[in-house]
Amino acid sequence: MSGVRSGPKPETRNPKPDMSHKFVEVVTSLPIDRTFQYRVTGKESFAPGIGKRVHIPFRSSRRVGYIVAMEDSPQVEDVRPLIDIIDEEPVFTPEMIDLAEWIKNNYFCSWGEALEAMIPGALKRGKISMTSRISEEEEKVEPTSPHEPNPEQKKVLEDISECLDEGRNEVFLLHGITGSGKTEIYLQAMEKVLSRGGSGVVLVPEISLTPQTVERFRSRFDDMVAVFHSKMLQSSRFAEWKRIREGKARVVVGPRSAVFSPITRPGIFIVDEEHEPSYKQEDSPRYHAREVAIRRAAYAGVPVILGSATPSLESYHKAVQGDYKLVELTQRIREKALPRVKLVDMRMEFDTRVGHTVISRAMEDILGKDISKGHQALIFQNRRGYSTFVLCRKCGYVLKCAKCDSPMVLHREKSELICxxxxxxxxxxxxxxxxxxxxxxxxxxxxxxxxxAIKKILPEARVARMDSDTMSKRGAHAKVLKAFKKHELDVIVGTQMIAKGLDFPKVTLVGVVSADANLNLPDFRSGERTFSLITQVAGRAGRGDLGGEVVVQTYTPEHYAVNLAAKHDFKGFYDREIDSRRDLLLPPFVHLAKITVRGRKEDNVIKSVNRLADKLRARMPDADLLGPAPAPISRLRGYYRWNVLLRAPDREKMVSGLRKALKGHRKGTGIYMAVDVDPMSM
Ligand SMILES: [Zn+2]
Ligand SMILES: [Zn+2]
Structure with missing residues (x-):
């Protein structure tokens, strides 16, 4: 916690500044780890206050900055005056300023960068207001009322209610199998918070991936809900932000950045699909939204619910250790059974079948039978395009992108090879x-x-494809799902867009075309990803009275991530995986920081990354350093990339050590460096 801050003073609406503070500490969005002091002249438009935006002279230009502290005395002679104070009321609450400082200390960014991640774009540019409009005509949803919880759900809700009643901070890890009614838990916990005048944030991996979850919140809480999504216009984003800030919207549903919503009286934080890598931001500030939610809940003294059918190893390990409270839903609602999963060994398929095919006989048979009975199917393949690589049969050459170390993919409909x-x-x-x-x-x-292939097998079937190529238009996603719901479609073939949250009672077959597509990636989480993806996709089957079956095609049916997913055995998977992480000294037993050095000239990149590694070894003698080594994608958009990996038990200490070690580090011309703490990809 910062000692410099003088604490929130009662706000004065008097435009004359409070002369007890003649100086302010300001941070900017530049990646510089320090604050800058400015003098208050008394001629500014508004009184100074913590959390207000200011215009400052910076070097020879003018910038927007944020006041993080107020002081009575100068730190140097000749402190430069502020240009102006932009806000009458602070944009940031003391909580947000504190939170930004925590992000700075844990994720290697500047305080100002962390603050800027929390507000809509317009405010970053120093605008006072903008015409905000709710332009997106949301389709009206039918209001719904709470379901009567089953005994398991009741127990979980009692635990959460008790925590709410006692006004206590606690992290609940809600491990619920697919179809066990996790969303109903979220809804009823939220209802309780609202009934006491509180508000809450619900994080979802990406709105377009979880349309039915969002719809359920809107159907229960109507215009109390503010929804954020990635395709939203800036003006709508700002309008929603204002509604939240003014306390008009008290339930916020959105992806990663919604964790920063300025809710008025935080009562609960919910992270759905907490294991999703998309909660980690890939650009600076490289925060993890789940960890930010946990931090905000602790600050507010309220519960946080992390929900998943396949919790991350990190979260489940904390629950096992007793840091989080594990609550479980082991039954599907309305006593539905989990679908049977059939593994198809594709090696056998090749051995016994003439000509090659992408759909196995087993999948073809079940698909044909189910569709003829008037059922529906979801076929999952997490790769878009037609082929996944182009190979020369004569010389073995694989066509790669001229700028990336990555094969070109044929998109037949567009007649193009695309990187x-x-x-x-x-x-x-x-x-x-x-x-x-x-x-x-x-x-x-x-x-x-x-x-x-499916259209060829079933010429009569109505088949749609759902991937980012076909779903690029706004509303396309909702349209296909609506048609599927009305049974105007029989089969959807899709990428991860169909992997989670979908609940269609007539779906009796879920097909996974290649379960091990990610298993051989050079990433220690590839097993965890594979297990979770198969489990999530399989969970779309058998949600209605018709029952269901899952066909998983694989070349490695013996791999534990594949066969334990087929058995719906999360605990078996966890036990196996956690042992290997312990042996190999990987998260959750350590924290990692990945430092990527990139540049257009490979020689310079190698020189720079070696110099960096030498410096880290010299200045952080206790640190455990891995590399330097070329990144898994060793060339991207024309830049060569090398990684150094740092491994340490304590995240905050690692970040501060790294900061000291890198002070004044000369990367070399044309070289860029990025530090990612707790990276989600290698
Ligand atoms: Zn060739
Ligand atoms: Zn490329």
Missing amino acids: HYCNRRLPPPAACPDCREEALSYRGAGTERIEK
Whole structure:
């Protein structure tokens, strides 16, 4: 906690400044780890106050800054005066300023960068107000009332209510199997908070991935709900922010950045699908929204619920240790059974079948049977496009992006090869660029190829594809789901867009085309990701009275992540995985910081990263350093990338040590460096 802050003073509405504070400490969005002192002249538009925005002279220009402390005496001679104070009322509450400082200390960014992550874009540019409009015509949802909880749900709700009644901070890890009614727990806990005049935040991985969850909140709490999503216009975003700040919207539903919502009386924080990597921001400030929610709940002295069918190893480990309270839902609602999962060994499929295919006989049979009975199916393949790589059969050459270390992917509908990392596009060449033979072969199966295969197997079926290529238009997603709900479609083929939250009673088959697509990635979380993805997708089956079945195609049915997911055995998976993390000294037993050095000239990058590693070894002798080594995607958008990994038991100490070690570090010209604490990808 900062000792400099003089604490929130009673706000004075008197435009004449309170002369007991002649100086203010200001931070800016620059990545500089310090505050700057300015003098209050008394000629500003408003009185100074913590959390207000100011215009400051900075070097030779003018910038927006944020007041984080007020002081009576100068730190140097000749303190420069403020240009002006922008706000009558503070934009940031003392809680937000404190939170930003915590983010700075834990995630390697500046205090100002952390503050800026919390507010809508317009406020960052120093605007006083903007015409805010709720432009997006939301479709009206039918109001719903609470369901009668089953005994398990009742028990969980009692635990949470008790915590609310006692006004106590506690982290609940809600481990509930798919279809066990986690959302109903969220809704009823939120209702309790609202009835006492409080407000709450519900984080979801991405609105477009969880449309039914959002709809349920809106149907229960109507216009009390503010929703954020990534395709939202700036003006709507600002309008929602204002509604929250004024206490008109008291339930906030949104992705990662919604964790910063300025709710008036925080009563609860809910993180749905807490294991999702999308809660980690990839750019500075590289915070983890789940950890921020836990921090805010602790500050407010209220509960936080982390919900998942497949909790992250980090969270479950904390629950096992007793830091979090584990609450469980082990039964599906209305006594539905979990679907049976059939593993299909694709190696056998190749051995016994002439010609190659992407859909196994087992999947084909069940699909045909189910659709003919008037049921529906979801077919999951987490890769878009037609092929996943282009190979020359003569010389073995694989077509890669000219700027990235990544294979080009054929998109047949667009007749283009596309790089999925930088979006570079090429017309498909007639011959191999290397040996000039016309021997190019399009290998691997993306959603386009799967869609085509299914249309061939079932010419009568109505099939739609759901991936970021077909869903780029606003509203496209809702349209397909609506058609599916009305049974105007029989099959949806899709990427992770269909993996979670969907609840359609007529879906009796869920197909996973390649379960092990991610298993061989050079990332220690690849097993965890695979387990969780199979479990989540499988959970879409058998939610109605018709029952359901899941067919999982794999080349490695013996891998524990695959076969334990097929058995719905989270605990078995956890036990196995946690042992390996302990042995290999990986999270949750340590914290990692990934330092990526990149530049256009490979030699310079290597020189720079070696110099960095030497410096870290010299200045952090106790630190455990891994690398330098080329990043898994060793070239991206024309930049060569190398990583150094730091491993330490204490995150805050690691960050402060790193900050000291890197002070004045010269990267070299044309070299960029990024520090990611607790990285979610390698
Ligand atoms: Zn590329
Ligand atoms: Zn060739």
